[in-house]
Amino acid sequence: MIERIGFIGGGAMAEAIIRALLAKEVVTADRIIASDPLVERRSRLSTQYRIETAAANRAATDRASPIVLAVKPQQVAAVLGELRGALTADQLVLSIVAGVKVQTIAAGLAHERIVRVMPNTPAQIGAGMSVWTATDAVSESERESVGAILQSLGRDIFVPTEDYLDMATAVSGSGPAYVFLFLEAMIDAAVHIGLARPIAEELVIQTALGSVLLAREDGRHLAALKNLVTSPAGTTADGLGALEDGRLRAVVDRAVTAAYERSKVLGKAV
Numbered sequence: 574m575i576e577r578i579g580f581i582g583g584g585a586m587a588e589a590i591i592r593a594l595l596a597k598e599v600v601t602a603d604r605i606i607a608s609d610p611l612v613e614r615r616s617r618l619s620t621q622y623r624i625e626t627a628a629a630n631r632a633a634t635d636r637a638s639p640i641v642l643a644v645k646p647q648q649v650a651a652v653l654g655e656l657r658g659a660l661t662a663d664q665l666v667l668s669i670v671a672g673v674k675v676q677t678i679a680a681g682l683a684h685e686r687i688v689r690v691m692p693n694t695p696a697q698i699g700a701g702m703s704v705w706t707a708t709d710a711v712s713e714s715e716r717e718s719v720g721a722i723l724q725s726l727g728r729d730i731f732v733p734t735e736d737y738l739d740m741a742t743a744v745s746g747s748g749p750a751y752v753f754l755f756l757e758a759m760i761d762a763a764v765h766i767g768l769a770r771p772i773a774e775e776l777v778i779q780t781a782l783g784s785v786l787l788a789r790e791d792g793r794h795l796a797a798l799k800n801l802v803t804s805p806a807g808t809t810a811d812g813l814g815a816l817e818d819g820r821l822r823a824v825v826d827r828a829v830t831a832a833y834e835r836s837k838v839l840g841k842a843v
Contacts, residue, residue: 575600575718579637581630581652583609583618586669587643589697590726591622596699597725608633631659639665639688639719642678646839649673653681660684665715667722671742672839675708675735685710688719691741692726694749701727704741706734739840743833751828756781 578600580587587607594600605624609615615626627633630652634640640660644652649670660666660682667688668678675689690705703723707716716731723729732738756777763773788795803809 575604575639575722577604577606577637578722579633579635579640580605580607580643581633581640581656582643582645582648583607583611583614583626584643584645585697586692587641588618588622589701590641590643590669590722591618591624593696593699593725594722595622599721599725606633606635606637630655634659634664638663639667639715639722642666642668642670644670646670646672649677650681653678657682662686665711665718667719671746672836674840675706679708686715687711688715689735689738690719690723691738691746692723693745696726699725699727702745703727703729704732704738704745705729706732706738739833739836742836743829746836747829747832751825752781 578594580591591605591607594605595602602623603625605622606627607615607618607624608627608630609618610628612628615628618624619626634656642649642652662684663686664684665686665688666678666682666684667690668675669690669692670678671691673689675687678687678689679685685708688705688707688711690703692703693701695701696703703726705719705723707719711719720729720731730741732741759777759781760770760773763777764770768776788798791798799813803813
């Protein structure tokens with residue numbers, strides 16, 4: 574049971590979580606408070622969701638647990654310094670700040686009850702993928718509460734150490750951009766062969782959606798599903814051959830590895 578949840582930062586991801594919590598009835602609006610320095614953000618959140626807002630970050634920590642850190646990485650040092658000493662030992666801190674390590678948060682706050690989460694942008698429509706870990710100080714009941722929060726955003730995976738979060742950043746965190754780029758390329762190719770762009774967009778997006786849902790629900794290996802579409806000497810075989818000639822697998826591997834290495838560098842920089 575979440576008695577009161579506080580948000581430090583009222584940006585897009587914080588708003589997505591607030592919207593999902595209310596839609597799934599995980600918590601009621603009167604139990605949510607969000608702080609943000611921008612008047613327009615506070616006004617939007619209070620008007621749209623009927624939650625309490627504040628300009629001062631410490632106001633969002635009053636009687637709240639969990640307290641969600643939802644600020645930009647470059648702001649986190651100042652925010653941690655501002656909140657240091659403001660938390661009681663039993664308050665839970667849930668960080669969605671990209672790249673910022675648990676150790677950095679713990680040292681900045683002088684606090685041990687910390688969960689770190691790597692969400693992704695589809696969380697804004699309840700179709701997100703969140704990967705998270707927790708310190709030993711976080712109780713089992715608190716982990717259940719975190720699970721309830723994250724499941725309102727889509728699906729979640731708990732991992733034993735935060736090393737996995739850099740990997741998740743490269744896959745599920747950056748992954749939507751890879752998918753959007755591939756969809757854009759398919760749409761442009763469809764236009765190139767003569768389809769009107771609105772028709773191309775509808776065909777590509779629905780094809781991708783249906784394929785993903787089939788992959789999740791069917792249970793067979795992706796190669797088996799691919800083979801169902803691929804007839805000998807058929808159109809799909811020629812198309813797949815062109816993708817393999819273009820080294821699609823190698824390019825994807827390079828993209829994920831590059832994002833992973835960058836995530837590790839950014840984590841050390843904060």
